[in-house]
Amino acid sequence: MLPKSIGKLLNLETLDLKRSLVSELPAEISGLLKLRYLVAYNEDRDTKFNIDIRRGIKIPNGIRHLESLQKLYEIEATSATLITELGSLSQLRKLTISKLKKENGMDLCSAIQKMSHLRSLEIKATSEEEVLNLQSLPSPPLLLQTLSLHGRLEKLPEWIPKLKSIVRIVLTWSKLMEDPLKVLQALPNLMSLELCDGYGGEQLHIEGRSFQKLKELSFLNLGGLNRLLIDESALPLLEELQIGPCPQLKEVPTGIHHLKSLKKLKFTEMPTEFVHSLQPDEGPDFGKVKHIPSVLI
Structure with missing residues (x-):
């Protein structure tokens, strides 16, 4: 004291x-x-x-x-x-x-x-x-x-x-069961969003024309997430996307190719089949992320 x-x-x-x-x-x-x-x-x-x-x-x-x-x-x-x-x-x-x-x-x-x-x-x-x-x-x-x-x-x-x-906005250990993006996506000046163990559901949906100013997005430690959908015209200014660990997410987010402004994509501790799908030579999903300057797995 x-x-x-x-x-x-x-x-x-x-x-x-x-x-x-x-x-x-x-x-x-x-x-x-x-x-x-x-x-x-x-x-x-x-x-x-x-x-x-x-x-x-x-x-x-x-x-x-x-x-x-x-x-x-x-x-x-x-x-x-x-x-x-x-x-x-x-x-x-x-x-x-x-x-x-x-x-x-x-x-x-x-x-x-x-x-x-x-x-x-x-x-x-x-x-x-x-x-x-x-x-x-x-x-x-x-x-x-x-x-x-x-x-x-x-x-x-x-x-x-x-x-x-x-x-x-940062939500940690929230364990929400309802998709919080439905509320957060309309915030007109939101530039950074982090969910760390913040959602306990299986699916997240980023709707078209949502998050118009968001530049940084992180989905961390979402143990139940098995599907992430990104609509066309969503996240037009997103520059950095971080995902993982998400042990149930076995495939690349649907619609990730819509993110034309994305400069950095980072996956952390993802399932083996997820990692294999993004390999430059034989990965079936590599084409969806090859436009992104920096991809870290």
Whole structure:
């Protein structure tokens, strides 16, 4: 923990504790009324990818006094009181919060609704299996540009279609059973989309004239996916497509030849028959991807 004397730095505007091993802040932090940037987290790069690979810090109740804060990254949702207090931070541009329990989701939504300047939002559940209860947000921050949700989603939050300024969305461990692309494809300014264990169904369909500005698309760790369809006129600006591991996907996505702007195609840990189908000499599907400058398998 930082020393309590940190509370004497009354003119402090930036507190950067990235990778500092500090895991908790003293109560005196709430007296730093000029604080604008509070950045603190630790990373465990020696472990396999999981929801705790980057850990936030514990902060005491009283954060409601830090009304000048613009960046708060990354704090743990240690209590319902703390989550409610976040609603006082109306100047926030960036918020990352971890260890969110299902029962605290509604309180967090109420707080976020008051953050009209928010540009970046990242929410992590207590574990990969914990449900994120984020439906109660009738008026999301309309300036939001990046959204990352890590944890189970019983369904895609109904407020996501309202995010007309959103540029990047990451859904990890969501395990959605309904095709999320039907909702996401209409977002007018979306440029980057990543689904990592974000969908548990068997088929994804990218419809014609969808994702008109998307440049980067990743389908990672989709264990049940066995078919991916891409309609003509979909993804007209897509430059990078990453797929895998997808152990049930045995053939190249139908319609991949429609992607005329694609510069990089990467497949990771795909089935043997899938890899063989793309071999330059005898692979039956090689012709579908030969127009792409970089194909990595």
